[in-house]
Amino acid sequence: MIENSRSGIPPKLDPEELQLRASPRRVVRFRRGVIIAIAALGSGAVFGVAMMALQGPALRIRDQAEDLYSTERKPTVEGLDTLPHDYSGMKPKPPVLGPPLPGDLGRPIL
Template sequence: MSAGAEAEARDEAPETQQAPDAVAKVDPETLALRARPPRTIRFRKPVIIGGTVSTCLLLAAAGWMALEPGAIQLAPAQREPDSKGANGSDTLAGLPRSYGDVPQLGEPLPGDLGRPILRKQAQLAQ
């Protein structure tokens, strides 16, 4: 059969073939009405503005109190005990004047790697 004959056959019987995208109609008696949609909740602008302002004020007050810790005292501050009367300059006078005056340390403890490291550095320097 040629292409022209197929086209004529399709043109002659349009009632017998339905378009693939056509949807069959539904009987209106079988349809049911939907329930009402839920009611929209509406807020008043003054309520929203008042809540926002109060939240901002609470945050500002919390920040103010956090930045000023000395203003609110729940308990009296405890004083540190005074040192034994030693003056700061007297304490500094008792320290060694140079590294040569510092007392030498004793024998190294087990696991101390100071001597092996110094030996390796001396070998590499030679």
């Protein structure tokens, strides 16, 4: 038989005294008004930024509106005169095909 008087084994505890899980953490409760106020401020900020972005140059300073680059007399590019005026003047070149691939039957089967 096994001896119960060993010094390394602790005595058995009562099963009702044991606790299997740790105690749950405290529940944090928020007030409904605080949540609504934070959501309203966030959506108002997004709306304000969107309105400023879509409004255009109305909020910009008028003094900085002077022309930084003159667009009245722009020099033309040298090679621009040699190009055709529309695509009807360009003749398409046929594509250059390489050697046939393995399994290529030539003409379309359909």
